[in-house]
Amino acid sequence: MTTISPPTQTDRKERDRENDWRLFLRLVPYALKNKRLLVTAIILLLPVSVLGAIQPLIIGQAVSLIRQEPTWFFLQNHSVPEGINILSGLLLLSILIRLVLGIFQKFLEENLGQQITAWIREDLFDHITSLAVRFFDRTPVGKLITRLTSDVEALGLVFSSGAIGILNDLFSMVVIAIVMVL
Template sequence: MTRLSPPIDANRKERPRENDWRLFLRLVPYARRSGRLALVSILLLIPVSIVGAIQPLMVGQAVSLIRQEQTWFFLQERSLAEGIHILSGLLLLTIIIRLVFGIIQKFLEETLGQRITAGIREDLFDHVTSLAVRFFDRTPVGKLITRLTSDVEALGLVFSSGAIGILNDLFSMVFIALFMFSLQWQLALILVLMLFPVTALIVYFQQQYRKANYIAREELSSLNSMLQENISGINIVQLFRREQLNGEMFRAVNQRYVAEVDKTIFHDSAVSATLEWVSLAAIAIVLWLGGWLILKDALSFGVLSAFILYAQRLFNPLRQFAEKFTMFQAGFTAIERVNDIMNEPIEIRDPVLEEELGSWGAG
């Protein structure tokens, strides 16, 4: 009745894989159904990114004001107390703008994700219920349940929190880089150049994460399938005294699943540790080179203070980008698995149903 699943790697090599871009395009028709919602959510990222990039400048101006260095024109003729009050008010204003716009943008983003998820779930359900009976004979119910629940949930996050979140990170890095170059191009160039090797390293770890994550989700499907078979057929299990044998088989699949999840944890942790180290190294470089420029009267304390904050903020979007990339890899794995179901041919065809399911094949 219950069988031990074959090694997952063997199954994976037999199936041709689509590239990530083609997989992502399969979600675009669902996003188009809520195109206005997606557009507004993306446009709100611009003011959020701009005010986030301005905040370190204000802190730098406050330091320059205290040290009586060159400041913005509207602060030059004012006293220290007046200047601090003005900068504090402007900083508070940017915080409020970022908070309000950020809440609205996040709400729209999550709403978009839920709409995409609902659309895919409905199409997948319609497709599955139209398949021939022999498909269900060879496909355990537990695996189908996993496709319709956890895999579909991961798909909505790919476009909403994933794609729009990555745009947010890119906007943040671009505006931060622009403001840094407007202050001091040498320090800005060093920090920007550090992004390239770090990004390459992140991509490598994320590729390894995806490989392990695909196998882990396949093992989870096997785990759910075995659990469903044993529970639904408990009378047969007990009749033939297979409790111990089935328990050993279940533990074997469970151990394989845990081993693959451990691999995903390792690759994800490697990304976080790398970014933490690079962020600290960037601050150290800014302090060393900035201190040298200050000794040569080529840099002010205010600009150095702003760059220390920029060094932290420049790598925060990259850290968030890495987290989104992990979400992307899990989502692409889910798209592959859902795609396997959607590619199953429908023998008795309904023209109306085929038109409704056309969104998935449009990618």
């Protein structure tokens, strides 16, 4: 006689991961409804990441300039104070540009998250209003309302901060690795 053992913790984690991926794929069409917003937010990853990686290089050039080590070609004909002023200006400019682009990117992410939340709510409203009265007799309305509001809000947060934030971090790591090699 064979016995069936209960699923292990690893089996459950693997199944949960598969379900999470499947759920994420079901939500992708909502993100693709506004492709222009999504693509713009993703395109902004490049300059934001590059500007973040350039800032330590500028500081490194300032240290090299002070220690009389080789520096970038355009700094070689300047005195140390002039070179430090140029590098300070470049650093300030890169910080300001990164700040503006980062704010704009975050605005786009939040806007996309809010749009996705609205689209999901509209679809859920259409679905809920199409259900039979029997469903509402069996299901507590408070539980239904709670799930509709909190779960949809969580989904909106996944897109507004989670998904693009993860892409941003990955992209930044790749850019930093490339800059370190150069």
